[in-house]
Amino acid sequence: MPDRTSRFIWPILGLPGMVWIALFFLVPLYVVFCVTFGTVDPIFRSPVPAWNPLEWQFEQVVVVWDRLVGPNNFYLPPVLRTLLYVVVAVVACMIIAFPVAYFTARYAGRHRALILALLVAPFWISYMMRMLAWINLLQPDGLVNSMITLWGIIPLEVNWLSGNPFTVVMGLIYGYVPYMLLPLFAALDRISPSLIEAGRDLGASGFGLFRRVILPMSVPGVVAGTLLIALPMMGDYFTSDMLSKSPNTSMIGNLINLSIATPGQSGQAGALLILVLLVLLAPMIWYTRSNAKAEVRS
Amino acid sequence: MTDRPRPPISRRRLLQASAFAVPGAWVLSSCARAQPLGAPAPAASTAGGSAAASLPPLTEIPIASPQNPVKWPINPGNEPIASGLEPEMNATLRVYNYPDYVYKRVLKDFQKEYADYNVKVELSTFNDLPEALTKIRSGSVPFDVGFLTYNYMGKLVYGDLIRPLNHDYIPNINDVWEEFQNPFYDQGWQYTVPYTIYTTGIGWRHDLIPEDIGARPNPYDVFWDAKYAGAIAVLDDDREVIAMTILRNGGTDVNSGDPAVLGQTRDSMLEMLSVSRPRVTITGYTDIPEGTMSLSQCWSGDMITGQYYLPEGVDPALLRYWSPPTGKGVIGNDFLCVLKGGENPVMAHHFLNYMLKNDVAIKNLSFVGYQPPLRSLTPETMVADGYLPANLAGAIVKPEWFQVGYPLLELPVAVEAEYQAIWQQFKSGA
Numbered sequence: 001m002p003d004r005t006s007r008f009i010w011p012i013l014g015l016p017g018m019v020w021i022a023l024f025f026l027v028p029l030y031v032v033f034c035v036t037f038g039t040v041d042p043i044f045r046s047p048v049p050a051w052n053p054l055e056w057q058f059e060q061v062v063v064v065w066d067r068l069v070g071p072n073n074f075y076l077p078p079v080l081r082t083l084l085y086v087v088v089a090v091v092a093c094m095i096i097a098f099p100v101a102y103f104t105a106r107y108a109g110r111h112r113a114l115i116l117a118l119l120v121a122p123f124w125i126s127y128m129m130r131m132l133a134w135i136n137l138l139q140p141d142g143l144v145n146s147m148i149t150l151w152g153i154i155p156l157e158v159n160w161l162s163g164n165p166f167t168v169v170m171g172l173i174y175g176y177v178p179y180m181l182l183p184l185f186a187a188l189d190r191i192s193p194s195l196i197e198a199g200r201d202l203g204a205s206g207f208g209l210f211r212r213v214i215l216p217m218s219v220p221g222v223v224a225g226t227l228l229i230a231l232p233m234m235g236d237y238f239t240s241d242m243l244s245k246s247p248n249t250s251m252i253g254n255l256i257n258l259s260i261a262t263p264g265q266s267g268q269a270g271a272l273l274i275l276v277l278l279v280l281l282a283p284m285i286w287y288t289r290s291n292a293k294a295e296v297r298s
Numbered sequence: 299m300t301d302r303p304r305p306p307i308s309r310r311r312l313l314q315a316s317a318f319a320v321p322g323a324w325v326l327s328s329c330a331r332a333q334p335l336g337a338p339a340p341a342a343s344t345a346g347g348s349a350a351a352s353l354p355p356l357t358e359i360p361i362a363s364p365q366n367p368v369k370w371p372i373n374p375g376n377e378p379i380a381s382g383l384e385p386e387m388n389a390t391l392r393v394y395n396y397p398d399y400v401y402k403r404v405l406k407d408f409q410k411e412y413a414d415y416n417v418k419v420e421l422s423t424f425n426d427l428p429e430a431l432t433k434i435r436s437g438s439v440p441f442d443v444g445f446l447t448y449n450y451m452g453k454l455v456y457g458d459l460i461r462p463l464n465h466d467y468i469p470n471i472n473d474v475w476e477e478f479q480n481p482f483y484d485q486g487w488q489y490t491v492p493y494t495i496y497t498t499g500i501g502w503r504h505d506l507i508p509e510d511i512g513a514r515p516n517p518y519d520v521f522w523d524a525k526y527a528g529a530i531a532v533l534d535d536d537r538e539v540i541a542m543t544i545l546r547n548g549g550t551d552v553n554s555g556d557p558a559v560l561g562q563t564r565d566s567m568l569e570m571l572s573v574s575r576p577r578v579t580i581t582g583y584t585d586i587p588e589g590t591m592s593l594s595q596c597w598s599g600d601m602i603t604g605q606y607y608l609p610e611g612v613d614p615a616l617l618r619y620w621s622p623p624t625g626k627g628v629i630g631n632d633f634l635c636v637l638k639g640g641e642n643p644v645m646a647h648h649f650l651n652y653m654l655k656n657d658v659a660i661k662n663l664s665f666v667g668y669q670p671p672l673r674s675l676t677p678e679t680m681v682a683d684g685y686l687p688a689n690l691a692g693a694i695v696k697p698e699w700f701q702v703g704y705p706l707l708e709l710p711v712a713v714e715a716e717y718q719a720i721w722q723q724f725k726s727g728a
Contacts, residue, residue, distance in 0.1 A: 042711070043359070043453055046432060074728035081727070139590050161590055162528030163575050245531070245577040247727035258725055262718050263428045264711075 036060060036270030045263030060267030064275065075255065075272075082251040085165070086233045089172040090226055093180040096173070097225065101184035102214070105191075116185070122178050131242040134171060135161065138243070163246025171239040176232070180225040187221020188214070220294070227287055231280055252276055359452045361708045362483040363553075369485035370455040378464040379643050388416045389642040391649060394430060395445035397423040398603075401665035408652050417645055434459055434637060442640030443649055445493055447632050448483035449537075449708040454635070455489065461636040462488050467647035470654035475671040475697050478631070490633035491650050494599065494668035495695045497703070498538055498628035499621030501601040502593035503586050504689075511593070512620040512692070518546035520593065522566075524573050531577040531585070531594040532570075536721035537706045539578075541628050542595055543567050545704075552628060552704045555713035564720045571727060578725060583607065583667070587617065598693035602686050603667030619692045625699030630706060631671065660685075669695055 034049035037056030041048050050056050067075040100119065108115050122130060137143050138160035149156045160167045191214065199213040237253030240246075252272065259269035362368035372378075393405070405419040422439065424430035427450055434441060435457060446454065454460045465471070471479055471491060478492040500511055500520065507526065511517050521530060521542070532539045541552035543563045554560065570576060579585065582594035587607040601619040608614060621627045634653060636646040652658055659670040663685065669675065677694045680686060686693065709717065 043456055044431060044435065045428075045711070045714075046435070072723075074723040074726050077728045078726045135590075139588075141589065159528050163577055164528075245579045246575060247571055247578060247725045248575055250725055250727045255722070255726060258722060261426065261428065262722075264715065265718060265722075 032270050032273060036267050036274060038267065040264050040267070047266040061271045061274075064268050064271040068275075078250045078252055078255050081165075081249070082234060082253075085169050085172060085251065086230055089169050089176065089233060090180075090230050092169070092173045093177045093229055094222065094226070096177055097180040097184050098218075098222075101181050101221075102188050105185055105188040119181055120178055127175055127238065128242070130175065131171060131239065134174070134243060138167060161243065161245075163244045163248045165244075165249050167243045168240050168249045168251075171243045172233055172236065175236075175239060176229040179229045179232075183224040183228060184218065184221045187218045187224070191217045220291070223287055223290075227283060230283075234276055234280060359456055361710065362448070362451060363707050364482045364705065367480075367482040367485050368451070370451065370488060372462050372488065373455075373458050376458060376461060376638060378462045379647070381464055381466040383644045385412065385415045385417070385645040385648050386642045389418070389645045391417055391419045391443065391642055391645050392439060392441045392640065393419055393421050393443045393445075393649070394434070394439075394441040394637070395421060395423055397425075399423075399445060399666055399668075401662045403665075404653075404658055404662050407658070407661075408649060411652065412645070412648065415645070417642075419649075431457075431459075434639065437639050440639050440641045441637045442642050442646040444635050444637050445632060446635060447630070448481070448490075449706055451483050451489075452708055459638055460489050461638045461640075461643055461646075463491070463636060463650070464647060467644070468651045468654070470651050473654060473656060473673050475673065477697065477700050478671050481631075484633075490635045491654060492671050493632045493634050493653070494666070495631040495671050495700075496598045496629070496668055497621040497625075497693075497695055497699070498533070498542065498595065498597055498630075499619055499692070500593065501582055501586055501596040501604065501617070501619045503589065504616045504618050506589065506592035511618070512623075516546060517620055518542055521546070521576060521595070522570050522573050526593060527574045529592040530574055531579050531582060531591050533582075533595045533597075534578045534580045536717055538595065538628065539567065539724070540717055540720060541704065541706060543570075545627065550626070550704060553707045553709060553713075555710065555716070557716075560716055560720060564723060567720065567724045568728070571724065587612070597668075598695060599666060599668030601667070601690055602693050603665070605667075605687070605690075614687055615689050617687075617690060619690050621692060623692070625696060625702045627703060628706060629695070629699055629703030632668075671695075671697070 031049060033056075034051050035047045037053075037058060037060075038050035039048045039057065040046070064075065067073060068079065069076070104112055104115050104119070139145075140157070140159055140161075144160065145156075145158060146152070148154070148158070195217070196209065196213060199209045204212055235253045235256070237251060237257045240249045240251050240254055241257075256269050256272045256276075259265040259272060360366065360368045393400070400421070402421070405421060409417055409419055422441070424433065427447060430444070430446065431450065431453060433439065434444065444460070465487075468491060471487065474492055479487060481487065481490070481492070484490045500517060502511060506529070511520050514520065520526065521532060532542070537552075540560075540563055543566045544550075544552050544554060544559065547562060547566055549559060551559070577591065579591075579594070582591065582596040583600035583604045584607045585591040586594055586596075586601070587604040588609060589612075596619075598619060598621060601617050604617055605614045608617075634650050636643055636650065640646055653662070654670075654672075656672060656674045659672055660675070663670060663675075669680075675685070676683075677696045680694050681688050681691050
């Protein structure tokens with residue numbers, strides 16, 4: 001009897017989640033496909049989705065592909081730029097988050113909950129508000145310039161908001177670093193102190209202990225944090241829009257946003273979106289498979 | 299019971315699961331419209347309601363221009379309202395407009411003026427016209443009045459989205475400049491009344507750019523001047539930037555479909571990107587006064603309204619605006635219209651008439667900064683009358699400029715696609 005109950009209870013409990021995914025992920029994803037492979041209203045240039053896959057047309061995908069790898073490949077610079085920004089921002093987030101997460105997990109003691117709460121405090125404020133705050137701070141006569149010029153003593157003029165790639169990457173780091181922190185903390189917190197003790201007993205010194213014990217055991221957290229921030233960063237358009245407004249810092253997300261807002265180009269937006277999805281699917285599958293393998297091993 | 303690793307999904311299971319997608323697609327398909335709204339065949343408008351059976355196919359829809367003025371058809375079932383009707387009681391008049399493009403006090407005053415009818419004005423905003431059209435077409439909100447632009451007239455009429463006007467309700471049209479009582483985009487003002495007029499030019503703060511931009515042989519060259527790299531911006535509007543580049547290169551047809559002109563324009567715009575690294579934004583009216591930007595392509599009203607965004611202690615006399623003093627630059631106007639999906643067409647007519655009243659239009663000007671084309675506002679005396687400071691006299695639009703200026707017109711679909719491709723390349727930073 002208990003076996004029969006447990007046979008049904010888990011699928012029933014999982015049902016709302018499955019319905020949720022079907023309604024708010026699979027159906028919208030199918031709509032994206034239908035828009036991408038559909039047609040355009042001849043007057044309003046708005047998308048006319050092709051719901052029947054047999055009626056799908058692939059002109060927009062060809063256009064996007066041509067703009068990526070064809071002779072006039074003007075989609076390529078924002079794609080490469082996005083990859084560069086994301087790699088730099090992820091590495092920077094890692095460098096910032098790892099020591100903080102390690103300290104919180106191992107040494108914060110009874111203040112751990114407070115420190116964690118403070119670390120996730122930025123989540124309480126909307127992303128837009130935080131970016132607006134940076135605009136104020138980075139203005140020519142803002143606090144950042146005042147500080148680096150020692151309130152006017154050093155004759156230095158930096159216009160952070162003039163389409164500066166550094167500002168955009170900084171915005172990405174600032175916006176996403178808490179998302180890196182939490183999985184790192186969870187992974188580091190799970191490392192048994194006895195393993196670290198064992199490492200010490202076997203002669204590992206400070207850096208050796210970190211390299212041979214802590215770092216390998218924190219890999220799942222590093223991978224999870226990397227994926228968690230790299231995926232939304234790849235589609236981010238807001239940071240560049242707010243902190244730069246310059247085409248010289250356009251990312252893939254800005255291209256998709258522009259295509260959505262341009263009449264007649266929703267198919268291209270969909271094609272770009274599918275492209276990003278396919279690119280991101282590879283690390284996701286790799287992550288899922290490596291996790292499954294690790295589970296089997298353990 | 300312990301969990302155990304599950305085997306990966308088999309191909310057979312995947313195919314079985316995929317089979318469920320077919321009914322799903324059918325369900326989605328059945329939710330969709332049978333035919334796109336803009337299709338040449340009979341199309342029912344969600345927002346409007348009546349069938350536009352007599353509409354010609356797309357290729358026959360005329361493009362209005364000063365050389366080719368258009369009198370739009372009145373679609374069957376979309377006749378003007380009858381004369382002499384009382385405004386609707388307890389109406390919620392839904393007004394649809396750009397942000398910061400109408401003085402809210404003016405709307406409140408309208409409520410007061412029509413207090414006997416207990417009218418409430420509800421303002422909703424859109425960021426750009428494609429967004430506005432999508433929402434109007436969806437019919438999700440029954441907007442009564444739209445603040446729109448004439449290069450969308452064909453879409454509005456042929457999409458059956460606007461209601462023809464009954465002129466009996468709008469006697470204040472007589473106070474409007476004569477050219478707007480019979481505009482090229484709406485001959486006989488069947489559907490629209492003018493709202494504001496503007497030129498597109500260059501705005502800057504003189505303390506940050508201490509140069510008389512207008513004194514340059516070609517003032518538009520400032521956007522290609524490396525000296526101002528990183529400090530300048532162009533409008534986030536494909537038509538405006540392409541038009542400005544055409545004018546800078548010596549052209550006059552800002553609606554050109556000539557591949558040679560468009561190719562040269564694209565090259566110039568990409569050159570601009572590498573030389574001066576402009577930002578792309580429509581917030582020059584706040585960014586220039588606040589000093590986060592020094593110079594921007596902008597509309598004439600931007601600098602007038604920009605006075606109110608100056609930080610404390612900054613002299614309004616520092617703001618400058620230039621557009622060709624001959625009037626041979628980009629010029630345009632926006633209009634007010636009654637939307638067909640609205641529930642209060644009589645009150646909407648009264649609202650249009652109200653917005654054309656002298657005192658109302660002038661009060662509105664004091665907030666939005668954009669000039670209404672009213673007879674009572676004489677361009678030559680606007681500075682003396684205190685409507686704007688002398689340093690912004692260049693932002694005043696003169697009636698004769700509409701004879702020589704270059705309006706941005708609706709484009710044929712293929713040409714529009716070319717413009718969009720240029721704009722995408724520009725905004726990609728390629």
